[in-house]
Every structure is written in structure tokens, then in C-alpha cells.
Amino acid sequence: MSFEINGTPFSQEPRAGQCLRTFLRELGHFGVKKGCDAGDCGACTVLLDGEPVHSCLIPAFRAEGRAVTTIEGLGSDHGAHPMQQAFLDAQGFQCGFCTAGMILTCASLNQAQRTDLGSALKGNICRCTGYRAIEDALLGKNNVEESVEA
Ligand code: FES
Ligand code: FES
Structure with missing residues (x-):
């Protein structure tokens, strides 16, 4: 094959x-x-x-x-794929078991699909239930900077 x-x-x-x-x-x-x-x-x-x-x-x-x-x-020798970086910036993972699948699904979404998280991620379950930070990653939010400022 x-x-x-x-x-x-x-x-x-x-x-x-x-x-x-x-x-x-x-x-x-x-x-x-x-x-x-x-x-x-x-x-x-x-x-x-x-x-x-x-x-x-x-x-x-x-x-x-x-x-x-x-x-x-995903990504290249020059660095992380933008969606990998978005997950890092938003701290969009806990144990990380779902993260590879989540990132691949999110990377495949167009902009319109990213506004409907429930539908976009219906095929990916996070057993840590960390959906808020995953949504933040899709929205481009930086939770690392926020936690440093706090
Ligand atoms: Fe394939 Fe769960 S291992 S969907
Ligand atoms: Fe643990 Fe999603 S981060 S399963």
C-alpha cells in the first residue's frame, strides 16, 4: 500500500x-x-x-x-503549527491524552466552524473536561499571559 x-x-x-x-x-x-x-x-x-x-x-x-x-x-522545523501554539497559549490541555486529536480536529476547522465549538468538537471528548481552555485556544486567547499578570 x-x-x-x-x-x-x-x-x-x-x-x-x-x-x-x-x-x-x-x-x-x-x-x-x-x-x-x-x-x-x-x-x-x-x-x-x-x-x-x-x-x-x-x-x-x-x-x-x-x-x-x-x-x-503538524508544525515544522521552524516551530509549532499555529493551532499547537494556540493550545499552548491558552493552556488548552490537562492530562493531554485528548490533545493530539483535539489539535488535529481544530486545525482542520475553518473560521465559521470555530464559532460553534459543540458541533466542531462533537467527535472529540476530553475526559478531563477542559473544554473552556480548548475553546479559548480556538478563540486565540492567551491564558499564560493572563495568569502571569494576575
Ligand atoms: Fe478511536 Fe476512541 S480510540 S475514537
Ligand atoms: Fe485530559 Fe483532555 S486533557 S483528556
């Missing part, structure tokens, strides 16, 4: 019946988390041709000829 992963062409056959999440983790992309394993939590979110998907529900062979982006593929 040939596909693109984080901008780099790659070829490897998945095992029969293997889901995309397990396939990617076995390739070393440990930012793709194993959560519910049932399509409910979004911890395994990756972008498939730019669209967020729950990789635990996607057979690995479905990536054939497509572009997969994991959290390791």
Missing part, C-alpha cells in the same frame, strides 16, 4: 484487518492514541486528506493513495 504520511510518500502493507490507528502506531506515530477503540472519544483522530477521522474505525488499507496527517506532522 502506498500513501503519504505527514507529507512523505510511504509504502508498507498493513496486516489483514488492521485498523489505521494500530498501523500508524506500529510505524512510530504514538501521537495517535488508543482510547475507547469504538469511535467515541476521538483520541485516535488523524487527518485523512485534510479531514479528521477516527482512525480506530478506518481499515488501514483505506489510506491507499491518500494523505495522512498525524500530530507529528
Whole structure:
């Protein structure tokens, strides 16, 4: 199977019946988390041709000829992706287990979608319930500066 992963062409056959999440983790992309394993939590979110998907529900062979982006593929040698930086600025994480999936989903949203957080993040659950700071990240709020000033 040939596909693109984080901008780099790659070829490897998945095992029969293997889901995309397990396939990617076995390739070393440990930012793709194993959560519910049932399509409910979004911890395994990756972008498939730019669209967020729950990789635990996607057979690995479905990536054939497509572009997969994991959290390791955001940002560059020059620094964090703007959405990664927004999460840092807003302190939009607690334990961090949901964070990679949250950031990938948020990075895929257009401006109009960012105003409707409930709908935008319906596929991603934060078990720490840190939604206020995640919303702040989407709104570009800097909670680090505010806490220093306080
Ligand atoms: Fe895939 Fe929860 S592990 S949605
Ligand atoms: Fe802990 Fe979201 S920060 S699950």
C-alpha cells in the first residue's frame, strides 16, 4: 500500500484487518492514541486528506493513495503549527491524552466552524473536561499571559 504520511510518500502493507490507528502506531506515530477503540472519544483522530477521522474505525488499507496527517506532522522545523501554539497559549490541555486529536480536529476547522465549538468538537471528548481552555485556544486567547499578570 502506498500513501503519504505527514507529507512523505510511504509504502508498507498493513496486516489483514488492521485498523489505521494500530498501523500508524506500529510505524512510530504514538501521537495517535488508543482510547475507547469504538469511535467515541476521538483520541485516535488523524487527518485523512485534510479531514479528521477516527482512525480506530478506518481499515488501514483505506489510506491507499491518500494523505495522512498525524500530530507529528503538524508544525515544522521552524516551530509549532499555529493551532499547537494556540493550545499552548491558552493552556488548552490537562492530562493531554485528548490533545493530539483535539489539535488535529481544530486545525482542520475553518473560521465559521470555530464559532460553534459543540458541533466542531462533537467527535472529540476530553475526559478531563477542559473544554473552556480548548475553546479559548480556538478563540486565540492567551491564558499564560493572563495568569502571569494576575
Ligand atoms: Fe478511536 Fe476512541 S480510540 S475514537
Ligand atoms: Fe485530559 Fe483532555 S486533557 S483528556
